[in-house]
Amino acid sequence: MSEQNQWIMGIETSCDETAVAIVKNGKEIVSNIVSSQIESHKRFGGVVPEIASRHHVEQMTIVIEEAMKEADITFSDLTAIAVTEGPGLVGALLVGVNAAKALAFAHNIPLVGVHHIAGHIYANRLLTEMKFPLLSLVVSGGHTELVYMKEHGHFEVIGETRDDAAGEAYDKVARTLDLPYPGGPHIDRLAQLGEPTIPLPRAWLEEDSYDFSFSGLKSAVINTVHNAEQRGEKIEPEALAASFQQSVIDVLVTKAAKAAKAYKVNQVLLAGGVAANKGLRAALQETFEPLEEIELVIPPLSLCTDNAAMIAAAGSIYYEKGIRSQLNLNANPGLDISIHNS
Amino acid sequence: MKILAIDTSNYPLGIALLEDDKVLGEYITNIKKNHSIRVMPAIEALLKDCDTKPADLTKIVVAKGPGSYTGVRIGVTIAKTLAWSLNIPLTGISSLAVQAASAGKYFNGYLSPLFDARRGQVYTGLYRYDNGKLMNIREDQLLLSKNWAEELTQQPEKILFLGNDASIHRQQIEDIMGEQAIFSGITEMNPRPAELALIGKDMEPEDVHTFVPNYIRLAEAETKWLEENKKQKL
Numbered sequence: 001m002s003e004q005n006q007w008i009m010g011i012e013t014s015c016d017e018t019a020v021a022i023v024k025n026g027k028e029i030v031s032n033i034v035s036s037q038i039e040s041h042k043r044f045g046g047v048v049p050e051i052a053s054r055h056h057v058e059q060m061t062i063v064i065e066e067a068m069k070e071a072d073i074t075f076s077d078l079t080a081i082a083v084t085e086g087p088g089l090v091g092a093l094l095v096g097v098n099a100a101k102a103l104a105f106a107h108n109i110p111l112v113g114v115h116h117i118a119g120h121i122y123a124n125r126l127l128t129e130m131k132f133p134l135l136s137l138v139v140s141g142g143h144t145e146l147v148y149m150k151e152h153g154h155f156e157v158i159g160e161t162r163d164d165a166a167g168e169a170y171d172k173v174a175r176t177l178d179l180p181y182p183g184g185p186h187i188d189r190l191a192q193l194g195e196p197t198i199p200l201p202r203a204w205l206e207e208d209s210y211d212f213s214f215s216g217l218k219s220a221v222i223n224t225v226h227n228a229e230q231r232g233e234k235i236e237p238e239a240l241a242a243s244f245q246q247s248v249i250d251v252l253v254t255k256a257a258k259a260a261k262a263y264k265v266n267q268v269l270l271a272g273g274v275a276a277n278k279g280l281r282a283a284l285q286e287t288f289e290p291l292e293e294i295e296l297v298i299p300p301l302s303l304c305t306d307n308a309a310m311i312a313a314a315g316s317i318y319y320e321k322g323i324r325s326q327l328n329l330n331a332n333p334g335l336d337i338s339i340h341n342s
Numbered sequence: 343m344k345i346l347a348i349d350t351s352n353y354p355l356g357i358a359l360l361e362d363d364k365v366l367g368e369y370i371t372n373i374k375k376n377h378s379i380r381v382m383p384a385i386e387a388l389l390k391d392c393d394t395k396p397a398d399l400t401k402i403v404v405a406k407g408p409g410s411y412t413g414v415r416i417g418v419t420i421a422k423t424l425a426w427s428l429n430i431p432l433t434g435i436s437s438l439a440v441q442a443a444s445a446g447k448y449f450n451g452y453l454s455p456l457f458d459a460r461r462g463q464v465y466t467g468l469y470r471y472d473n474g475k476l477m478n479i480r481e482d483q484l485l486l487s488k489n490w491a492e493e494l495t496q497q498p499e500k501i502l503f504l505g506n507d508a509s510i511h512r513q514q515i516e517d518i519m520g521e522q523a524i525f526s527g528i529t530e531m532n533p534r535p536a537e538l539a540l541i542g543k544d545m546e547p548e549d550v551h552t553f554v555p556n557y558i559r560l561a562e563a564e565t566k567w568l569e570e571n572k573k574q575k576l
């Protein structure tokens with residue numbers, strides 16, 4: 001009996017990476033091309049949506065071609081095309097969505113719109129099989145969420161940020177410390193060099209809530225720097241970075257551990273760009289390793305940041321569930337992750 | 343030979359299919375509805391009605407701007423992806439040239455197609471037909487309609503203004519130019535995608551990968567950045 005292989009092309013343009021990947025059977029990366037615009041946005045101190053959209057138009061077909069060449073496949077081999085339909089920057093999403101629709105139409109290939117965060121979570125399936133029920137801690141520039149999954153393709157957001165995402169707080173604190181954009185990795189690096197000696201708040205919110213809040217912490221950091229300046233003192237940036245980072249990580253890890261136990265999950269998956277953070281990785285390992293009944297999965301850096309292999313991996317499951325998009329598919333910056341829950 | 347033309351530069355959405363010397367079909371709407379949702383279904387419907395499969399297409403012609411940044415980007419992205427994946431040539435044509443061609447063919451004088459660019463500004467250029475061929479006299483640019491009208495009074499002939507947005511600037515232009523200014527009628531306001539296909543028919547193809555829209559304007563952040571850096575250097 002010959003088993004048919006499934007080949008999914010993933011396309012991701014939700015922010016400042018133009019990415020295309022080919023994934024086989026939902027788990028195996030055959031090619032994974034990412035064209036980053038980070039150098040172009042550095043001079044503005046952040047991603048400029050109009051410039052991001054312009055870059056996507058310049059890169060789109062080049063990246064598609066590279067991904068197909070590296071995978072050594074033709075359009076007739078493709079089972080489906082999966083594309084990020086949201087959330088993200090609308091102008092940026094539009095380039096990927098319209099390119100995907102044009103390909104799907106030209107070669108009569110099924111089209112599947114994918115939620116960006118579902119993609120981040122499914123990056124983990126490119127490493128190891130998912131074991132349900134599971135909990136995913138999603139931490140990125142735009143998202144801080146705890147997502148519970150009872151089965152494939154079923155997403156329940158049990159906690160989310162009420163103000164800033166963790167990644168945003170990192171960027172703002174980095175700006176306060178005059179660190180270059182993007183600030184997250186610089187804070188992480190400084191934090192490894194310092195001791196968390198500066199008292200900073202932790203927002204636990206209500207007893208039973210898995211939600212997050214980082215705006216208070218961010219303000220506390222800014223005030224600390226400001227007050228020190230007024231007294232003519234200089235705050236040691238390493239100590240401040242370490243204290244800030246510990247405050248963020250404390251809340252993230254404590255809430256994730258509490259939820260993991262309450263929902264009796266078999267796996268905890270880390271997802272999103274901030275998953276590259278060394279301090280967060282270490283703290284999660286320390287917390288979850290003693291818990292034998294829970295497996296902790298942390299993807300490598302290249303699968304934590306935005307990429308299209310993760311979109312293809314999620315698309316593979318959407319496709320198997322029978323989810324299809326039509327040629328009227330639009331970019332949806334406010335897309336809800338749970339729309340396909342049955 | 344079957345050419346697919348796509349124009350999504352502004353509110354009008356235009357798709358045309360040209361076969362040799364015959365326009366097989368044209369689809370035009372002029373409504374404030376999302377291009378991203380409607381372009382691909384419009385292409386699919388027109389091709390289907392004309393018994394044409396994507397693989398039958400021999401060339402893609404796209405209106406490359408100026409116009410709405412997002413609108414132009416949607417058309418150009420679709421055109422580039424179709425051309426690259428079907429391995430057929432792609433030609434980009436000025437969206438203003440398409441607008442000029444929509445009603446200017448038998449006008450003996452200069453054509454000024456224009457798109458509103460807010461705050462009294464317009465995207466425009468100067469065109470004219472010469473032996474049935476559309477010629478560009480002044481390149482596409484962005485300027486105040488007031489300045490444009492004043493400049494045009496130096497021309498010795500009548501000027502035909504074309505496009506849906508001409509009405510926004512009509513009073514201003516007539517005040518300055520008087521009877522020298524002529525405006526096209528409402529049935530000639532929409533840019534004609536069949537004219538886009540025709541203009542692009544024999545034009546040299548672009549490099550599909552590097553082809554980009556002609557936005558005319560830098561992104562706002564870029565303009566500011568350049569200004570600040572100039573200041574610092576002084």
Ligand SMILES: [Zn+2]
Pocket residue numbers: 116120140272273305306
């Ligand atoms: Zn992301």
